[in-house]
Amino acid sequence: MDKLHKIVMEKRFNRFITGLIIVNAILIGLETIPTIYSNYYSLFFIADIAILVIFTLEVLLKITVLRGKFFKNSWNIFDFVIVLGSVILYSTPYVSVLRIFRVLRVFRTITTVPTLRRIVAALFMAIPTISSVLLIMAIIFYVYAVLGTSFYRDISPEYFGDIFLSSVTLFQVFTLESWASGIFRPIFEQSPSSWLYFVSFIVITTFIMINLIVGEIVNNAQKLSENIEEETGEIKEEISEMKELRNEINELKQILLEKRN
Known part of the structure; x- marks a missing residue:
């Protein structure tokens, strides 16, 4: 458990997740271009599933390591809601809602970058x-x-x-x-x-x-x-x-x- 805690809380792991969020944001943007999306539909589909699986594993690992403390942090709850919504709606006919949750994944950059968290916290305080x-x-x-x-x-x-x-x-x-x-x-x-x-x-x-x-x-x-x-x-x-x-x-x-x- 100590080793798992070190891995999940390590800076490299957080940087990897941040990079993955940026890649996910770029892919979502490219999907809005019809010519690119139609030509590489299968690649976009596979990449989206792979990214969603990694995000789900990340949340599960954090819950395993932090347990009850995970839900005491509002940013962790924010991550959990976005990932859970993406997983639940993936196999449902609510395609438009799913797209909203996929776009919301971009907001996860806020949870991984301390300076962004500080700005958002200042905004809420104001x-x-x-x-x-x-x-x-x-x-x-x-x-x-x-x-x-x-x-x-x-x-x-x-x-x-x-x-x-x-x-x-x-x-x-x-x-x-x-x-x-x-x-x-x-x-x-x-x-x-x-x-x-x-x-x-x-x-x-x-x-x-x-x-x-x-x-x-x-x-x-x-x-x-x-x-x-x-x-x-x-x-x-x-x-x-x-x-x-x-x-x-x-x-x-x-x-x-x-x-x-």
């Missing part, structure tokens, strides 16, 4: 703040949609005819996709003061609010990095203390041997 920012953005969208409908309904009814059209238009402006040539300039020709409306909306939503979300995620990622550094520092201190204790024990052994002699 959810409470993001939800608050999104609520503020929803209020801003609503206020600007009402104002836009009131000001520009007659000038541009296709964009600001009612509050729903205004909301969709503002979302396009928020993404900065063709907002100037398609929306702003025709309205600006008839209402020169409209630049205040559009510019203020872009500054508030696109620049300020998005920066708040990004800043929160970056702060959480930094906190996680600091926590990891503290943990590694404590581990290093414990290792150095253990080395000192070993040296002291060896010195005591030598003194006792000298006294006996």
Whole structure:
């Protein structure tokens, strides 16, 4: 069991699984090209089964080694659900669902790369703040949609005819996709003061609010990095203390041997 534990937890094993996940992702991408997939269908089929078998064995080995501890880790549960779903749905008629699970295997790179896990953890930590920012953005969208409908309904009814059209238009402006040539300039020709409306909306939503979300995620990622550094520092201190204790024990052994002699 100790040997199996060393094999499963070894860096080489994890690197092999990571490489296999990348290969699986490339194969899934190639399958979307009809000419390649039709010419090499049998190879794709064999490769997919082989990869799924290896993933299944990996999960089974980890469960055997870690036992109950395996399901205490959320990333392990994530792996287990993806692999189990792929195995269960493989021989069923739910082909579309199976494809979803096969694509989800790509997300397993998150579980094998520590930096990706850190980013995802920081994202989840930022959810409470993001939800608050999104609520503020929803209020801003609503206020600007009402104002836009009131000001520009007659000038541009296709964009600001009612509050729903205004909301969709503002979302396009928020993404900065063709907002100037398609929306702003025709309205600006008839209402020169409209630049205040559009510019203020872009500054508030696109620049300020998005920066708040990004800043929160970056702060959480930094906190996680600091926590990891503290943990590694404590581990290093414990290792150095253990080395000192070993040296002291060896010195005591030598003194006792000298006294006996």
